[in-house]
Amino acid sequence: MHPDRPDRPACRCVICHDYGDRDEADHMDRRTVEQVQEYGWSVVMVPADDEGPAFAYTIGLWHTHGSPELAMFGLDVRTMQTLLNALGDKAAAGTAPAADQEHHGVVEGAPVVLKNVDLRWYRTFFGCAIAFYRRPPFPVLEVVWPDTGGSFLWQPESDEQYRRSQPQLWLHPAAHPEGVWTALANS
Template structure:
């Protein structure tokens, strides 16, 4: 008999004795999760590199991995993550290696398990919320206009580098804009 997923150790489910000292980010995250079941964090592009977006609360509310998208317009990625969040809430959690059609501008997305070495630099808000690492996180990869994902033959080098390959450990990832976040 399977023991099932581990208990949630987030700041909503467990009293760590610091609830009166939570910052605005944590309080806003709690409000979003309480109201919608998850929150989406937007990290705007800056001089260090492209932006990204990720969820907090899917594990707490639905025992589904958290999700992250990278390298696109943060508001478009937010909408994509919210679409996937609604699918998860309806009982369709994603799995490593799965592809889903028509999620981003009519194009499919693919899910890849994130290596825990990326958790703190890329998902710091989720790590702080859950107070543990690793927790399950999937990268949501998007294809080029031809429907090819960055790891597939036929994609050009700029597109291959437009999204990190977080399923690789940081040591295995090619140096570039994404590894500067480490």
């Protein structure tokens, strides 16, 4: 059993279990653990580079609140950090995010939709979370934001450039449209 949540199985994260390598943790690992202990979660920000657009994701929501981790793609990393923290605050207040759920008031003027991430994408995008939890499965929800017209990735009227800005991680990688996201998964 989880020490703080008897309704959940034991957590195997680096906070709940001593793997004997705490002294060897790098600065990023220690910083993540400190933030999870102090705030309940941390946000990892991966800036845009030659390989692809920016993305960000949480670590610690599952440990602290029994809530799925959250990931966003394609916006400025600081913007995504702010949005993920707003959703993290909702989880901390007892409104646990769930798949296919809309959240209003996160992105100005439009809802975001949460989608379950297929486990086959974890190693491509969530390496720091895997290091923290030591292994999947821990649930991750992709936070999908709409285009300027209010359409989502799966809607035919959504803008083509917008569709390339976010992956569809709820799809099996082989079923995902070819592009930068599948290139990252195959590298």
